[in-house]
Amino acid sequence: MQNEKNISEKISYPLKRKFVVGVIIIIVPILGLLFTWIGFRLSNQSKQETLEKARVIADQIVLTRQWITDCMGGVFVNIESPGAQGIPFAVKDQLCMLSDTYQLFTPSMVTQKLSQYSFEKKSYQFRLSSLRPINMANSPNRFEKTALNSFTTNKTTEYYQFTSQAFNYMIPLYNTKGCIKCHARKIKQGTSIIGGLRVTIPYQNIKQTLRKNIWLLAGAGLCITLVTIAVLVFLIHTLVLKPINELEEKSRQLSTGNLNARASLHTNDELEKLGNSFNIMAESLMHNQENLEEKVATATKDLALANNELLRLDKLKTDFLANMSHELRTPLTAVKGSINYLERTLTDPDHLEFIQIIEKNIARLTRLISNLFDFTKLEAGTIEWEFERQDISQLVKEVIDIMSPITLQKKITILSDCPEHLYAVIDLERMEQVLVNLLDNAIKFSNLKAQITIRVTPVNDHIQISIKDQGPGVPKENLETIFKKFYTATTGLNIKNQGAGMGLAISKAIVTAHNGSISVESKKGSSSTFFITLPKG
Structure with missing residues (x-):
């Protein structure tokens, strides 16, 4: 369940959402560039169409x-x-016929009248202008003056300008045979251009229409995009996500132990092949599980038989060791009594020396049998505990006094830091056995004139006892194995009477029975520190 929760927390974005975001990231910039390009093309096209319209109008007026x-x-x-009406008469050529008077309208006057009609219709405007006008109404403005200078100087055939409100277009007007009467002065000056025709087309309406068309195009493109995304999402959901979700659900069922889960996909594509592969895998898992359960049952049965046999043999071993320990103590007691008698009665120094050697070996054999006896009782769980509230500092001081004769032989100094009134509920005899064992090891592995430090420290709700020696240390790879039974340290020192390797194992068993812990820290070649931690009582 925890794994499923972690997986669900990691998948924060569904595939459908990722697909939609991906499509939007791809389509929106493309549409933006496309609409920008279309808008630019439409703008240029509208300008080109306006220019062509102005050219047509100008050609019609010229014709x-x-x-x-x-x-x-x-x-x-x-x-x-x-x-x-509304046209000033530049010339007074009139013709009177009966009751009507007729005025001669020159090309300029006709152009002005046509411009009035066009202005009233609000479609476009045009007017004539000249750098040296006969009629002052035809004086050029800034745009017209620039265009006329361009015609005269640069020999251009048209000049136009787009503004925010209108499009101005101008072409030159040349001398013709019929213009000699009015423009004789300009002809004498040697110029063929008598003026220019300006056509002004309102551009605001065109821009509004263009903007409207662009918005319509953008709206249509947006609608097409949304429809496309909706169709793609529907297709992806139907053709891809739905089969994948089914495979995911079946996989979840399979992971929870339902080996009967099977995918039913009929897409006639790779997903159906994937579903078939999933079903084959599920069949294989079911078959393997059946075989595995059969093998596990067989192995469990064999292990149970082997475990029972091991338990039986271990019990036999424990009983044998307990019996042997008990049986060995009786003759050792008799031997020890005999040695004590000989030591009191013999006076020859050589004989007494041999007697001392025998006593040392008997003492060593007695400790070995005692340790073996204690270890078998601890393993069998038959040891009898006598827990009482005791002062740990006082216990440490008593152990130091017990071991002081041995320290004097090697001239070893024991430094102690034991605050008063630190109590714990312990079996005094057994805990004394642990401390004696650890201190004996510290003395055994320390050099002559070395220093051993014992500290008792309160740590929260516990009491910690540390014993630090100045011996060769314990190799890092042996820091855990030294507490196993029958382990013998290999320090490289030639230590006599090294032991059978049961002292630390017994110590650990005793400390564990007190709901405590024992550990070791070591610096190879300089020191080892053993720590005992006991609950306060």
């Missing part, structure tokens, strides 16, 4: 002027007619 010029330089218009 109209040409027709009027070909009609003897002008046309006569009844001055009372609407078409003659």
Whole structure:
């Protein structure tokens, strides 16, 4: 369950969401660039169309002027007619017929009247201008002056300019045969350009229409994008995610122990092949589990039989050691009594020396049998404990007094730091046995005139006893094994009467029975420190 929870926490973004985000990341920039390009093209296209429209208008006006010029330089218009109103007469060529008077309209006057009609329709405007106008109304503005100079100086055939409100387009007007009467002065000056025709087309409406078309295009593109994403998500969900979710669910069931879980995919593609492979794997797992359960049952049965046999043999060993320890103590007691008698009665120094050697070996054999007897009782759980509340510092001081004769032989100094009134519930005899054993090892492995430090320290709800020697230390790889039974330290020193390797194992068993712990720290070649931790009592 914890693994499933961790997996679900890691998958914070579903595949569908990742796919949608991926599609948006890909499509939106592409659409943005596409719309920008289309908007740029539409803007250029609208400008080009406006330019072509202005050219057509200008050509029509020029052709109209040409027709009027070909009609003897002008046309006569009844001055009372609407078409003659609002136009200043640059020339006074009039013709009176009966009750009507007709005014000669020059190409310039006709152009002005057409411009009025166009202005009223709000479609476009045009006007004539000249650097040396006959009619002051045809004086050029800044744009027209720039265009006329360009025609004269650069010999250009058109000049135009886009502004935020309108499009201005201008072409030169050249001398023709019919223009000699009005523009004779310019002809004498040797110029073929008599002025220019400016066409002004309002551009604001065109820009609004263009902007509207771009927004419509963007809206249509957005709708297409959303529809595309929706269709793709539906297809991905139906064709990919749904089969994957089914495989995920079956895999979860399989991981929880349901080996009957099978995927049923009918997509006729790679996912169906994957589902078939999953089913084959599930079948194989079920078959292997059945075989494994059979093998485990057989192995468990064999292990149970072997364990029972080992327990039986271990009990026999424990009983044998207990009996042997007990049986060996009786003759040793008799031998020890006899040696004591000989030691009192013999006077020859050589004989007494041999008697002392025998006594030392009997004492060593007695300790070995006692340790063996204690160890068998600890293993069998038959030892009788007598727990009482005792002062640990006082116990440490008594152990130091017990071991002082041995320390005097090797001129070893024992330093102690034992605060008063540190109590614990212990079996006094057994805990004394542990401390004697550890201190004996410290003395045994220390050099002459060495120093041993014993400290008793309160640590929270526990009491810690540390014994630090100045011996050769314990190799790092042996720090755990030294507490195992029958382990003998290999320090490289030639130590006599090294022991059978049961002292530390017994010490650990006794400390563990007190709900405590025992450990060791060592610096190879300089020292070892043993720690005993006991609950306060």
